[in-house]
Amino acid sequence: MTKLTPKTRDQLKTVSTATLTTCLFKRGLRNQFLQDVHPLNPAAGPMVGEAYTLRYIPAREDLNPITVFQDRSHPQRKAVEECPPGAVLVIDSRKDARAASAGGILVTRLMKRGVAGIVTDGSFRDSPEIAGLAIPAYHHRPSAPTNLTRHQAIDINVPIGCADVAVFPDDVMVGDAEGVVVIPAHLADEVAAEAVEMTVFEDFVTERVLQGRSILGLYPATEEQTRADFAAWRKAKGR
Amino acid sequence: MTKLTPKTRDQLKTVSTATLTTCLFKRGLRNQFLQDVHPLNPAAGPMVGEAYTLRYIPAREDLNPITVFQDRSHPQRKAVEECPPGAVLVIDSRKDARAASAGGILVTRLMKRGVAGIVTDGSFRDSPEIAGLAIPAYHHRPSAPTNLTRHQAIDINVPIGCADVAVFPDDVMVGDAEGVVVIPAHLADEVAAEAVEMTVFEDFVTERVLQGRSILGLYPATEEQTRADFAAWRKAKGR
């Protein structure tokens, strides 16, 4: 029911994370942007999808030898095979970027499976390779060491923190070249609709500013003339 | 089965966290000490108990009004009432000390219930009051804001990270005036026994050093004479 509709998904692909954070701010949500998490491949296009989460805890040496991945039910591998197409795999790496949350082969597998993106508040390894893949990927910075060095995958699809933001399964993750915002599931439709409207207005404003117009009275539209101009512009543009 | 025996509990009360980290280091475990977590009330005596964990995620404003505590099943309140006597309540606050993980009334309730201690990698509020209670409490630093400002309690008794250390339910938490160490449950008995032995030797060494003896050949006991002296001392002391 809270699952993302095709309409909302399409709308969210046309708006910026900046615009979305303003919509959320208006609703009292001030802390939905993942701080200091960056795209590896901004050209891979906007990322939109429901959160499918993976939780890491610190690695204890005796529990994390290289052999753990022989277990087909290891949560990291399981998450990579089970994250639904269209969803975004979001990893709580406790902001510890000293070892990779995942690497090129796993991200490639997610891409092939139709997953909409991958996000960690830690690091990826094989980052030069990931930067060339056609799946949006977001992390703090590159780090080569295997995740076993610092991380143990422990839980799938539970509420997590990621980069100091609460992420609940099925919250809507939206990423652009600036970063990633988390939209609570129940707000996705209304926020998407409002953000589309705001984007129309901001496009109008940008055009006027490029023509030399002052921002006073224009942005926000406190002057009657601005509102009239916008209505006319909108009609002319068919938006 | 991995539950702490009375013997091991008693032994662990007589050894330091420094000695315990060395025992764990010898077993390849280098990362069991909670970094930058400090006692509020070091006089409350050593803390020993099995970990009973509480996991926090970042607070989302709409989910964390002041009224949430009217719910008797709120995980923070539930944890305070259900943490077993003799256990230690360990809170994963994601090292975010900007709001309190708990305050004086809850810690007092834990004390009355016979809980062995409370640990967070965040903050406590009412810290001056907690500093006077007869239950060991460990945090990063004081912070007055209610936990709702930054934290949402979400899970009870799952594996967590605390101050960059993995903590599994029933791991053994030991705290002294220096800080807190986590002993994996299956190692508690052997580590306790070894630490007691090491402590006897270190007491001997300290006595000799205070008498003016060089540490070379003494610590570690690479000289035959040291080993003979120690054997004699031990016999004389009945340890």
Added chain:
Amino acid sequence: MTKLTPKTRDQLKTVSTATLTTCLFKRGLRNQFLQDVHPLNPAAGPMVGEAYTLRYIPAREDLNPITVFQDRSHPQRKAVEECPPGAVLVIDSRKDARAASAGGILVTRLMKRGVAGIVTDGSFRDSPEIAGLAIPAYHHRPSAPTNLTRHQAIDINVPIGCADVAVFPDDVMVGDAEGVVVIPAHLADEVAAEAVEMTVFEDFVTERVLQGRSILGLYPATEEQTRADFAAWRKAKGR
């Protein structure tokens, strides 16, 4: 008009910063506690007073030789002589603790002048001496270098940031052994009154918890019986 009344001042001396942050949280103010700012002399008693601010910028070497203090109108010295008795001198040191915001002689002068306290988000020098003075003083940590090393005092009694909190002149600063909270001037009276009421209830709760009562239904008082007990207790105590 927004100046602190004697009644409010007295009330604020009897409540904790923890209680005050909860009152402010209920009003949507989540960020009024000075993070990581600590008392040097918690025994100096509670601190209550209107903010009188001093703003520092980074020191440029050529503008900050040792001779600048020969200028009687140097803002730091001027602030020390002009901060009103009963007010609190609050310094924006940009959270840079590598040089002192002030030292023992200036703090002594403030004490003699009847100033209610001094707060910086940086450091004090002569901290062992300040720790023995009868004026509450709060800082991040001790640091011996003269403020000229890192700071230039530039403005008096303008709005500032201190430890990531907005402080406007005449906001009410309250400090206890835990730290410092900033109450917006226009809320001081109502917050003080509410905090006094909350403190009465928390004292009742603490007493009951010490008697062995569970917190469920007690804190918050969701049970009718709790409310009746509290009413009776209050009457008996005359509070």
Added chain:
Amino acid sequence: MTKLTPKTRDQLKTVSTATLTTCLFKRGLRNQFLQDVHPLNPAAGPMVGEAYTLRYIPAREDLNPITVFQDRSHPQRKAVEECPPGAVLVIDSRKDARAASAGGILVTRLMKRGVAGIVTDGSFRDSPEIAGLAIPAYHHRPSAPTNLTRHQAIDINVPIGCADVAVFPDDVMVGDAEGVVVIPAHLADEVAAEAVEMTVFEDFVTERVLQGRSILGLYPATEEQTRADFAAWRKAKGR
């Protein structure tokens, strides 16, 4: 009088921030480079202009609803409309990058008004758009949330700190692909002239090093032969 002359402005466009910091270091100024502040659009060319400053303090929630921008005299909007053409808008964001100091529309307006650049020690939102504008922009990292989330603009054209450097109105801001340096207003002419001279010499040195010459005796020019070679080279090059 201390305003930037066209000659100095032109000279500063031809030298690097590295060379300028050395000129300043020779004058005892060790702390004039903005630490960890980076260009969004290095191709927008060198930035040179007098500082026009904007000071932010932490946002208090009740003072910073989305409606504040309806006020035409809001300091952020006022600064954007009043920063002189040829000047650089420098924002003291207290190194808090968790919310944007400004966004694409405001930066576009500055560009249209002929402002020489914009600098913050925080973040910009709409960073992908700003990266394509023909006005130099420098920040710490991208961050989407509106500035109201964390910042309140409070003062225009007062001395500020930016990235731990003192910036006085009319100090000369110079930016290249490496970052931004602040030249005290009264030193601008002499530093510009000296930096041009140093650049000539460094170009000579680089040419010689590319030809295989050792740096010993060359850089610095401690050998008589080097000085003779340089004089000849300079003459030949007409510099």
Added chain:
Amino acid sequence: MTKLTPKTRDQLKTVSTATLTTCLFKRGLRNQFLQDVHPLNPAAGPMVGEAYTLRYIPAREDLNPITVFQDRSHPQRKAVEECPPGAVLVIDSRKDARAASAGGILVTRLMKRGVAGIVTDGSFRDSPEIAGLAIPAYHHRPSAPTNLTRHQAIDINVPIGCADVAVFPDDVMVGDAEGVVVIPAHLADEVAAEAVEMTVFEDFVTERVLQGRSILGLYPATEEQTRADFAAWRKAKGR
């Protein structure tokens, strides 16, 4: 004897730092990747060479005027002239990026001398110029101030820490577009050989994943079929 053989050097140029950290992890070495050190010029190709180290301590003002470089035996200049061709100059800058560890002219000289690369856990100045040179260079971030501002070169070719990793002279430094890994000298040959083997397998896995194969049973190769497929693929590819 532990010097890098041409075969090992060539092998190391064909494998990633991610693969190498896994080989080292299998040998119990968890901490060989330089954290938060990034390539300026990833297109300059892989970096492989023995470590030749340079140790910096904090600069004391009286010992570090601009004239110190007139001394031909200044350790920084000496290191630049004496670092062997094929080696990598590794600088311990104590992770202090507030001043440059080196600049464009020195890095150019290293390039001309046939040095294999330069690494610092601090900063470079003239970073835009270095980014265009044909020698791999790795640092934390750009910073324009001369190294005299913060650093004094003190020792050549002693064991150092760099970005929290131990680096001994003649350890093998390998860098790619992700970062830099340190291989203890005595392990270089065996780790290189193993990494080449791992890379063959990972290339096979990547190909299969791109064809739609699940990672379960494939990576790691726990299924008999995978091992057979790989043997056949290897034969076919002649690797």
Added chain:
Amino acid sequence: MTKLTPKTRDQLKTVSTATLTTCLFKRGLRNQFLQDVHPLNPAAGPMVGEAYTLRYIPAREDLNPITVFQDRSHPQRKAVEECPPGAVLVIDSRKDARAASAGGILVTRLMKRGVAGIVTDGSFRDSPEIAGLAIPAYHHRPSAPTNLTRHQAIDINVPIGCADVAVFPDDVMVGDAEGVVVIPAHLADEVAAEAVEMTVFEDFVTERVLQGRSILGLYPATEEQTRADFAAWRKAKGR
């Protein structure tokens, strides 16, 4: 020759680190105070002695098993036995406090040998025990893990960095309850003499301030009357 004279040693025991940093600031030395390094046992009295240094690098696992201390020439143990009486052992722990730089037994040995103090920019273990010893000890914070976890002692009595300050062997380390300052060896006598004079004046100022005198004209002594009063006071006090 630069060794500390008994007179200078005695003088330095009577002045504060705050006063000393001002003397050094007047000589252009702005960075001689160890930042964020704190006394464990402030009651152990002032610390004065020549620096005897010990340099740590990050621990590589294979080089740092528990058995390394069986080597009598291990630099840490050697330093503890060879640091001269009256000197201060200063350890460069690269500000890494995650493992101990030393523990109770070694510090006890130093005390017995007449060493004047021990300083690290990392941690001590057995900190509660060290807090009770009669030898000044300074560190960042307590940490229980053995130094082998993070540190390898590598060099004795070479120039080091400690808490971002350059420390050369035989520099004079002075510690009080506030922290530690490093006086370059060649300045020790003159700085000690000047600090003693400054202290006399500051004692006079403090007395006057406690009597209610304004600081204007008094501190600094810009009024003729102040200078006359001070001369009279000095005479009367026989200082």
